Amino acid sequence: MDEEIRRAIEITPSATTRQRIIDITTTGRRTGLPRRIEIFFYRALGRTYLCSGTMPPPSWYVNLVATPTFSFHLKNGVRADLKATARPVTDPEERLAVLTEIVADLNQPHNPGTLPQPVLLNDWLNSRLVEVSFPAQ
Numbered sequence: 405m406d407e408e409i410r411r412a413i414e415i416t417p418s419a420t421t422r423q424r425i426i427d428i429t430t431t432g433r434r435t436g437l438p439r440r441i442e443i444f445f446y447r448a449l450g451r452t453y454l455c456s457g458t459m460p461p462p463s464w465y466v467n468l469v470a471t472p473t474f475s476f477h478l479k480n481g482v483r484a485d486l487k488a489t490a491r492p493v494t495d496p497e498e499r500l501a502v503l504t505e506i507v508a509d510l511n512q513p514h515n516p517g518t519l520p521q522p523v524l525l526n527d528w529l530n531s532r533l534v535e536v537s538f539p540a541q
Contacts, residue, residue, distance in 0.1 A: 405538065412482040413538070415447045417509050427477040428454070428488075430467035439467060440477075445536070448505035452536040454490070455506060455528070465532035468492070476536060490534040502535075503528045 415423055429440040441464055446453045456462055468474060468490040476488040493499050503525060510523040 405540075406484075408482050409478065409484050409486070412478050412484075413445075413447075413452055415445075417512050419447075422480045425480060427479060428464060429475040429477065430464055431471040431474070432463075433467050433470035439463065445476075446506045446509065448502045448509070451502075452538075453493070453502060453506065453533060454536060455503070455531050455533045461532055465492075465534065468534055476538070486538055489537050489539065491537065493533040493535055499529070499533060502533060503531070 412423070424444045424446070425442060426445050427440050427442050429438050431437070432439050443454060443456065443464065446455060454464070454468075456465075469492055472490045474488055474490060476486040478484045478486070493502060507523050507525045507528055511521065
């Protein structure tokens with residue numbers, strides 16, 4: 405993977421809100437058509453994640469469960485369209501470790517997100533969470 409792209413994906417807690425915003429293109433689970441949305445991505449435990457909402461399951465999540473391959477579009481600063489694969493994170497211990505780190509990141513002093521402070525871990529425990537991997541590009 406290109407070094408500039410790798411650095412854009414491996415964000416740190418000092419990353420700005422803008423650096424965390426990407427688009428993803430999933431395959432619609434019913435239609436089979438491409439579906440592109442804007443979403444935040446997170447970095448926790450040395451890996452890349454997508455996470456949002458608890459009820460109802462967001463369409464991006466159910467689309468990725470049905471078809472885990474998708475496109476990860478970097479669009480702020482570095483621009484790239486990356487092939488990616490999603491793995492739903494369902495193990496309770498793994499989820500807790502990842503979500504704890506994401507919430508800590510969101511609660512840092514410069515608040516990279518747009519959420520009211522403080523962000524509470526309990527509010528995130530039932531959110532949809534997928535790990536993103538990038539096959540050799």
